[in-house]
Amino acid sequence: MNFCNHCGEAVELTTPEGDNRPRYVCTVCDFIHYQNPRIIAGCIAEHDNKILLCKRAIEPRIGQWTLPAGFMENNETTLEAAQRETFEEATAKINNSQLFCTISIPHISQVYIMYRGQLANGFSEPGTESLETKLFSEHDIDWEHLAFPVIKQSLNLYFTDKKNGQFKIHNGEMIRDEDNITTTTFY
Amino acid sequence: MNFCNHCGEAVELTTPEGDNRPRYVCTVCDFIHYQNPRIIAGCIAEHDNKILLCKRAIEPRIGQWTLPAGFMENNETTLEAAQRETFEEATAKINNSQLFCTISIPHISQVYIMYRGQLANGFSEPGTESLETKLFSEHDIDWEHLAFPVIKQSLNLYFTDKKNGQFKIHNGEMIRDEDNITTTTFY
Numbered sequence: 583m584n585f586c587n588h589c590g591e592a593v594e595l596t597t598p599e600g601d602n603r604p605r606y607v608c609t610v611c612d613f614i615h616y617q618n619p620r621i622i623a624g625c626i627a628e629h630d631n632k633i634l635l636c637k638r639a640i641e642p643r644i645g646q647w648t649l650p651a652g653f654m655e656n657n658e659t660t661l662e663a664a665q666r667e668t669f670e671e672a673t674a675k676i677n678n679s680q681l682f683c684t685i686s687i688p689h690i691s692q693v694y695i696m697y698r699g700q701l702a703n704g705f706s707e708p709g710t711e712s713l714e715t716k717l718f719s720e721h722d723i724d725w726e727h728l729a730f731p732v733i734k735q736s737l738n739l740y741f742t743d744k745k746n747g748q749f750k751i752h753n754g755e756m757i758r759d760e761d762n763i764t765t766t767t768f769y
Numbered sequence: 770m771n772f773c774n775h776c777g778e779a780v781e782l783t784t785p786e787g788d789n790r791p792r793y794v795c796t797v798c799d800f801i802h803y804q805n806p807r808i809i810a811g812c813i814a815e816h817d818n819k820i821l822l823c824k825r826a827i828e829p830r831i832g833q834w835t836l837p838a839g840f841m842e843n844n845e846t847t848l849e850a851a852q853r854e855t856f857e858e859a860t861a862k863i864n865n866s867q868l869f870c871t872i873s874i875p876h877i878s879q880v881y882i883m884y885r886g887q888l889a890n891g892f893s894e895p896g897t898e899s900l901e902t903k904l905f906s907e908h909d910i911d912w913e914h915l916a917f918p919v920i921k922q923s924l925n926l927y928f929t930d931k932k933n934g935q936f937k938i939h940n941g942e943m944i945r946d947e948d949n950i951t952t953t954t955f956y
Contacts, residue, residue, distance in 0.1 A: 583774045583775070584774065584775055584776070584777065585772055585773065585774055585775070585776070585777035586772065586774075587770045587771065587772055587773075587774055587780075587802070588770070588771055588772070589771070589772070590771065590772035590777050590778075590779075591777075592777075593774075600897065602857075603842065615774070616840070617843055618807045618808065618840055618841060618842065618843065619808060619841050619842075619843055619845075620805045621805065621806060621808065621880060653803070653805055654805060654806050654880075655790065655805065655806075656804055656805065656806055656875075656878040657875045657876065657878055658806075658873075658875050659873035659875050659942040659944075660871065660873050660880055660940075661873070661940075661942070661956065662873075662875075670789075679956065680940075680956065681871065681938070681940035681956070684847065684868065684871065684882070686845075686846035686847050686848070686849075688843075688844045688845050688846050688849075689844065691843040691844055693808060693841075693847055693882075695871070695880075710787065751868070751938040751940075753847075753848075753867075753868035753938075755846040755848070757846075769848065769866065769867065769868070
């Protein structure tokens, strides 16, 4: 960040009075530009014991399979965001949505909030951000080539709960250290 | 938003190609300024069947009682944010933190993520953002004068679960309509 959104003058990185960390503050109008984590909301949609995945048509990870999910927008709920993303990416609707997991990924300042539910009428077809949509059983998934580690983690939790006959709500974090090793913890 | 954070030139509100809603886009460098909801993380800390509340020293709602909670920062987890806010506002530490509720408030583009736990050593004292900290039993709380409706809602859920002898994880929304009527729904 170089300039103030409000007055267009230069910002500087400085700790405002009464604050405890550096912020981008306008050198002219003193506006403080806070930066905060973003929520990514999505769905694990099941039909006939299979899960809906989308093959990404956009970067990053173009061509790789993922759960329908994306950045939550202003003026919507987390559930609306999850349902909207599922419709945009897979033209799919979800019945009986329930919160499934929230996972913090601090090194990229993201929080994933995933719902689970039933894929309405078993129907999906690719939206503009997907090359293909398809229902996968656990053993059909190419686990080593999913688009993002958090997607693999979410699906793992899902199939484990399914085998145990009880879905929980999971809350945890994926921490990447200096050596690029990711440690996943659920509380 | 009037100016581009990156190059300092004017932005205009326009729907970028391939997008489905207006964004602030720089008229010179084409940078798209996305705006997304913010997470507020906090704690319901219990000690001797009482809950820790803080009397706000800052606007909005200065002088009113609230749960320790605040905006999640970049590069932290939701749990770290909840614990940090509890320490900043009440010099308090929490043991055995568990996710308690997530509540979307779309008209202000906020998502509350609240944890519950035990107040370590029963200790608290006001941080710079609080005038006072105090443990309240359910009947000591001035329910009609809590700082924010979402705080009242979270405490209500907490005491209800406590009476039922089982804490759940709650996921829901508080929607304010054009007549300023708020409807609260848990899924």
